[in-house]
Amino acid sequence: MYTDPRVVRFINDHFVPVRVHVGDQADEFKRLSAKYSAQWTPTILVIDSTGEERHRVEGFLPANDFLAQLELGLGRSAFARSDFTEAERWFREVVAQYTDTDAAPEALYWAGVARYKATGDAAALRETAQQFRQRYQGTSWAKKASVWN
Amino acid sequence: MAVEHKDIVWTHNLERALDEAKSRQRHVLLDFSAAPM
Numbered sequence: 001m002y003t004d005p006r007v008v009r010f011i012n013d014h015f016v017p018v019r020v021h022v023g024d025q026a027d028e029f030k031r032l033s034a035k036y037s038a039q040w041t042p043t044i045l046v047i048d049s050t051g052e053e054r055h056r057v058e059g060f061l062p063a064n065d066f067l068a069q070l071e072l073g074l075g076r077s078a079f080a081r082s083d084f085t086e087a088e089r090w091f092r093e094v095v096a097q098y099t100d101t102d103a104a105p106e107a108l109y110w111a112g113v114a115r116y117k118a119t120g121d122a123a124a125l126r127e128t129a130q131q132f133r134q135r136y137q138g139t140s141w142a143k144k145a146s147v148w149n
Numbered sequence: 150m151a152v153e154h155k156d157i158v159w160t161h162n163l164e165r166a167l168d169e170a171k172s173r174q175r176h177v178l179l180d181f182s183a184a185p186m
Contacts, residue, residue: 036179045181
């Protein structure tokens, strides 16, 4: 994941990267894995500056999928601080740039929610449900959005 | 001028990283790793 230049650039542009190693930093690994309930390696957390976990990736992912998860995480973090405009921007970018990843249907779902939260207009949810009728059928996110029809 | 790193510049202290994230308005990416360092 970390050898792809796009991943390196994205992480260096958006994160302060911290690595704790199960062997070389055993005490610190034990302390932080207990704090964040990390039971497996690799576990990668997107943490906001207050120390709150906003997203997690467990297990290896190819670069495109990993980048999509990082952007999804930044979207979830923006959503958590009620910055729905920024959240929607990240979610829409995941759908546009990483269309074929598992993160994309999740991002499409949350993009609809973020727009609804920003505008109060339920049309955002109906439009999202319509989009799910054309793509990502069979995903849990399509099922969740189906009630918005 | 921004410096383009070819590798990720990992740090190993979460608390210091959170302080830096606060001052630079960034997030922390915390990697629990077993990969060779």
